[in-house]
Amino acid sequence: MKPYERTGVLSVNDLKIPSEKQLEKGVAITECVQEIPCNPCVDSCPVDAISMNDINAPPVVDYNKCIACGQCVGVCPGLAIFVVKKQNEKGLLTLPYEFLPVPKKDEVVETIDRDGEQIGEGVIKRVKKQGKTIVVTVELDAKDLMNARHIKVREKDE
Template identity: 60%
Template structure:
């Protein structure tokens, strides 16, 4: 049994990750590792970067085609997609369905997949919508760990 089956926490080895260059331009990381009947991400992608063999298959992303626009973040019913862009700092866009929404420029805590505080983060962008998308800036070493925020 994999860790995500028991604990609900995905490990990086279970994901197909982008290379450094792709990360520099910013791409969607789809943390969807279990076959469920669902495909809105495929329809939402403007560059057809996401594909699925059938509605139950796992989504496959072509990091070359992905432009990191984040449209898939909002539509994913599982809130399982994040856009990650890594340069000197890492920018992470994540779905956030709680109140209050943070403000741009606000300092918040970044949480990992277990809800543990791992570092400080600065809110760079708040995109309101059916599912708000928050973009935070964290040190680059946390690019693949920070997946939630806590407003102190």
């Protein structure tokens, strides 16, 4: 039994890790490991970079084909797709966000790991509505790119 089957939390070791060159180009990471009949991510991709052996199989991204467009992020009902792009010491993480308040461009937010712990902070670079899902791009430290998977908007002083 893999640890995530007990804890429900994936770790970096459960993922297909992109090469440094692929990270610099930008790629989608699918953190979807359960065998469920679902495939909107496959249909959303304009370059056919996501494949599945069958409708129940976990998706696989061809990192060489992926153009980091982010189309798959907003269509995933499991909120399980992230786009990561490394830029020198910084990284850009694009993630689905379904909480209120919605962050604004240039806002400083906390970056949160898969366990729900704060690991740093980031600056919002883009907020986009994709269907019913808000898709946010946050700039953070490159070292946190494969670990941060959520953001927390800071409470404003009254």
